[in-house]
Structure formats: C-alpha cells, structure tokens
Amino acid sequence: MSPRDTPDNDKNNDKRDRAQGVPGRGDEDNVTYVNFGKRRKVTSAEETLRDDAQPAQAPLENLRDSIEQSAVEHHNRQQPRWSKRITSDKPRDSIFNPAAERIMKFVTTTTDSGRLSRGRKYARAGHVVDLDLRVGAIHGQVAGSQNQPFSVLIQLPYRDKSDIEKVTGMLARSANSIRRAMRGDVDPEVLDILLAPTADDVRLDCDCPDYGHVCKHIVAVADRLAARIDADPLDLFTLRGLNIHALNTMVMESAQSIAQESTAEAAEEDSAQMPGTSPADTDKNRDSATNTASSASAKARSINNDLFWNGREVPDMPEPKVAPAIDDSDPELLRKAMRAVSHTNVDLLRAVSDIEDLYHFMTDRST
Secondary structure (H helix, E strand, O other): OOHHHOHHHHHHHHHHHHHOOOOOOOOOOOOOOOOOOOOOOOOOOHHHHOOOOOOOOOHHHHHHHHHHHHHHHHHHHHOOOOOOOOOOOOOHHHOOOHHHHHHHHHHHOOOOHHHHHHHHHHHHOOOEEEEEEEOOEEEEEEOOOOOOOEEEEEEOOOOOHHHHHHHHHHHHOOOOHHHHHHOOOOOHHHHHHHOOOOHHHOEEEEOOOOOOOOOHHHHHHHHHHHHHHHHOOOHHHHOOOOOHHHHHHHHHHHHHHHHHHHHHHHHHHHHHHOOOOOHHHHHHHHHHHHHHHHHHHHHHHHHHHHHHHOOOOOOOOOOOOOOOHHHHOOHHHHHHHHHOOOOOHHHHHHHHHHHHHHHHHHHOOOO
8 A cells, every 4th residue: 555545644635635626426425415405405506596385484473383283282282182173175176164264254254364365274273262142142262372372252143032032933934944053054144143143243253462353263153163164063052042942832833823923914914805794793803813813722732731731641561471580691600709708618608598599589470
C-alpha cells in the first residue's frame, strides 16, 4: 500500500476535493436532501425545487390544532366509561330529514363560511362531548383550546298547550301522520311550531370569547343535533315534551273531535237541503246529530275506562303435567353435588332422600 492509499490520506483528499467543489468518494450516496416547505419525502435535489406539492400548514395553525386535540383527549379521559361522544360518520351533505335541514338552516344563514367550515370540522372530529335535549332547549358541551369545554345553548321559542294542540290537529287531519313522523317526514307547518319558522326566532348562545353571533361551537352542536334527529326523528317531539304514545293518544282524540264536527256539519247540510224544512227543524236535526256523536264518543270512553280499571276476564290457570324430574335426572350428579355439603355417606343419603321427598310433596296433587 502506497502512502497515498492510507485512510488518513483518503480523508484529507476528500476534504480538499469538497473545498474545490469536486465530489469526493462516497458523497453521492451519503447526501440528505431536505426541503422544509414540503410534506413528502424526496430522493434528489431536483425534486425539492418542484412546486407541485401542497404548501405546509402554518406553524400557528399546527399549534392551535395540537392544543385543541389535546383538550379533547383530556376531556375524554375525564369522562366515565359509560359516557359516549356524540359522533357520526354521516356527512352533513346527505341530510334529507326536513327537521334536520331546518336546524342546520338556523346556523348556515347566520354565520360566515369560515366558522361554518370550522364548526363542521369540530363536529366530525368529536369535539362535541355532550348533547342534552330538553323541553324547548338544547344544551351542548364542546371541547376547545382550554381544559373545560365551552357551553352552547340553542333556545327554541316558547310554545303553550294550545300550540301543541295545533300540532296534534294538523297530524290528525293528515293520513298516516304518526307513521310519517317516525320516518322524519314532517310538514313545514308542523316544524314551524315544533322548532321555529326562521333563525330569528331561535336564541343561539356560547360562552366562548368569539365575538361572532354564531361561532364554530354553535355550528358543531347544531351539526350533531341535526345528525341525531336525522337518525331518530322522534327526538324532534322530545324537544316539546312529547313521546310517541302521548302523541298517538292526542292525535286519536283530536281525530274523534274532528269526526264529530264533520258529522254535525254533514247533518246540518242535509237538513238544509230538504224541501219544506223550517229553521227550527234544522236546529233540531243538528242538535240530534251532535247528541248522537257525543253519546257514541262517551260510550267509547266508558268502555276504554272499564278496560283500563277492571281489565278483561282472567283465563283459567293452566294445569301442566308433572315432569318426572327425579326420574329423568342423573342420580350420580345429584349425589356428587350433595357430597360437597355432606360430612359422611349417611348425611349424603339423607340429603338425597330429603330432596326426593320435597319434590314429591310439591308435585303431589292430593296435598
């Protein structure tokens, strides 16, 4: 080996070559190309100069997303095991439930596209950690950039008993209204009472520092509320203190009342069309038709009350055949079970005998 081939000389030659701009041995395979503005790896210097890749996210945006995600994870760790996050993989573009569309319209028409986009992103990322449906109001909890979640309130306009009776009357006049409501098919007039006609009638509030009327947290809660009502349309009636059984009963009572009114009106029209009928006779016929309909309704209510309080006749008690359990059972297994609580074989035999006597006593029809 010549003096120029020693390892120390090789290192010195490489340093001299690099200083002169000449690639040294091993340089081509030991180079790392780094471009901090790209999101993907590159294998050559030329690829770092291409502009086809997407620009990197701003550091401040990355920091904010990281803080918010940490807050969500911290809140979820504090939740009990039975608690569920309000999440749904269904995209909001596929909402076809009229009630869900009405709820989303309350926020889409009162906020800008930026808050709307961020709110939907929040909802799909699981930031809505609680959604509580109450009578006339929806309370939500949204995890943000702080440890405690923000509180969101969606307050619906007040409705009294007469307004609810209007809803039942509308449903009573529509065919298969309850079945349609269970599928989420509700008329706009009914939604005006159960929800609100416009967004101006709804109060939207959040305790976050956003100065906007509708922040991203309100949008996130509205998105999850729409998804919930889209999945279970009966939650729409829960917002007014109605369940399916009470609603069905109220609709039936309203239908009976409408039928009585229709019967009385038909009788009055028939009497008015008869020639030679005086006004007194017309009033008499109308009163007679009304009394007939009222008596039929009272009789139906009386029958229903009797069934509710007294019930129907109880059928005779069945007399099943006695199954020979002792004969069909395995005596060896019985003795094995009794051996665990018996000290001697005599105690074992007595225990088995006592069980047989008890069984025959319970199945003996003569006793």
